Amino acid sequence: MKKNLQHAFFIASILIISCNNPAEQAPPAEEKMEMASPEKPAYTPEMVVNKTDFTCGMPTSAGISDTCHYEGKAYGFCSAECKAEFQKNPAAALAAAQ
């Protein structure tokens, strides 16, 4: 929320500067590049049903780099290797986790 406020202030600053210099307008593409920050993960823990990686036991809140769907649910994994291991026998992995 705090970041959103800072972001809004940043946009407001650009608008004020743009008003002072009508010839120099901020390109809208600049904002898009800022939105696609590399710090933002592609997957969030809220997107998956498992709290931990079934294969290595790492919490999904620590970072998800791959996901897979099984029986209509999304599961997150720290790596493609962990996902591949889960996909070898999803039923057994789920049973072991419960």
Ligand SMILES: [Zn+2]
């Ligand atoms: Zn893992």
